[in-house]
Amino acid sequence: xxxxxxxxxxxxxxxxxxxxxxxxxxxxxxxxxxxxxxxxxxxxxxxxxxxxxxxxxxxxxxxxxxxxxxxxxxxxxxxxxxxxxxxxxxxxxxxxxxxxxxxxxxxxxxxxxxxxxxxxxxxxxxxxxxxxxxxxxxxxxxxxxxxxxxxxxxxxxxxxxxxxxxxxxxxxxxxxxxxxxxxxxxxxxxxxxxxxxxxxxxxxxxxxxxxxxxxxxxxxxxxxxxxxxxxxxxxxxxxxxxxxxxxxxxxxxxxxxxxxxxxxxxxxxxxxxxxxxxxxxxxxxxxxxxxxxxxxxxxxxxxxxxxxxxxxxxxxxxxxxx
Numbered sequence: 186x187x188x189x190x191x192x193x194x195x196x197x198x199x200x201x202x203x204x205x206x207x208x209x210x211x212x213x214x215x216x217x218x219x220x221x222x223x224x225x226x227x228x229x230x231x232x233x234x235x236x237x238x239x240x241x242x243x244x245x246x247x248x249x250x251x252x253x254x255x256x257x258x259x260x261x262x263x264x265x266x267x268x269x270x271x272x273x274x275x276x277x278x279x280x281x282x283x284x285x286x287x288x289x290x291x292x293x294x295x296x297x298x299x300x301x302x303x304x305x306x307x308x309x310x311x312x313x314x315x316x317x318x319x320x321x322x323x324x325x326x327x328x329x330x331x332x333x334x335x336x337x338x339x340x341x342x343x344x345x346x347x348x349x350x351x352x353x354x355x356x357x358x359x360x361x362x363x364x365x366x367x368x369x370x371x372x373x374x375x376x377x378x379x380x381x382x383x384x385x386x387x388x389x390x391x392x393x394x395x396x397x398x399x400x401x402x403x404x405x406x407x408x409x410x411x412x413x414x415x416x417x418x419x420x421x422x423x424x425x426x427x428x429x430x431x432x433x434x435x436x437x438x439x440x441x442x443x444x445x446x447x448x449x450x451x452x453x454x455x456x457x458x459x460x461x462x463x464x465x466x467x468x469x470x471x472x473x474x475x476x477x478x479x480x481x482x483x484x485x486x487x488x489x490x491x492x493x494x495x496x497x498x499x500x501x502x503x504x505x506x507x
Contacts, residue, residue: 240267240382241264243378244380244410245380246378256341256377259325259326259353266316266320270289270384271385273285273286274315275387279392279395286311286315289314289315289318290315291314296311305386308389309359312384316338316339316357337354337366338357339357340353353377354379355378355381357384359384361386363406363407364414368414368417385397385403386403412507415505419498422497426473426492434447434448439486440479440480442482443480443486446479449475450491453468453472457469466494473492
């Protein structure tokens with residue numbers, strides 16, 4: 186995807202000018218922005234207004250604060266553009282008229298890939314391109330910047346009343362992937378605002394059965410996204426821990442004592458079903474500490490990593506603000 190022009194700190198908007206300067210405002214009237222203007226041509230103003238419901242999910246901050254209003258307004262624009270882009274794309278699929286989206290900022294490569302193989306990934310790129318077009322030139326938005334080992338779809342920058350530049354992240358996500366931004370490899374806690382602009386997932390085996398609006402099932406996926414993603418992360422990290430213990434257990438020829446200790450820890454680990462199994466977690470952590478101590482006695486196993494389960498849980502709770 187194209188990148189929007191990078192903004193220097195002194196060019197970043199303060200809250201009042203962002204709201205009042207029409208030319209550079211990220212909350213400018215959507216009637217002048219693509220893909221909303223194109224959607225109005227296709228469906229008409231009344232039909233367009235009917236589907237422009239809010240589908241945004243905010244993950245951070247959990248509580249309102251003084252800097253939130255501007256971030257919310259900027260994210261609302263991305264949300265509205267996402268709704269319009271999804272609607273236009275689904276309209277194009279159902280009408281078998283891909284030209285509806287061709288001139289809405291979609292790159293040639295993304296358009297060609299979508300045309301040849303319409304699926305969740307290629308459609309996601311088409312929608313993201315249209316949204317990027319919709320905020321092109323608007324102050325405070327940057328698309329596809331690299332942060333950590335991830336590239337959020339949009340980074341928002343706002344200068345607060347103290348002159349401090351604060352960053353926020355908004356990802357564009359299908360309903361089935363709600364909460365995906367929480368699992369991207371960057372430090373969530375360093376951002377003042379984290380949200381997703383969510384569009385209804387498309388059924389590519391039957392596009393005519395796909396909905397332009399979120400279903401009750403979609404809403405449930407979105408509302409439970411934080412807990413669901415936390416559980417997935419916990420399962421993944423427990424899987425990594427099991428792999429490490431399996432490796433040491435199966436390499437008794439390198440360190441017999443560590444292998445035996447790993448066998449005990451594996452047994453305890455297999456009994457844990459949730460983060461609420463406090464006694465089992467405590468017993469497993471004690472066994473892991475013994476594996477750690479034994480592993481250090483050999484150069485062949487001293488580099489293995491054995492995270493304690495209570496540390497894993499603590500990190501997850503902090504990341505997902507549970």
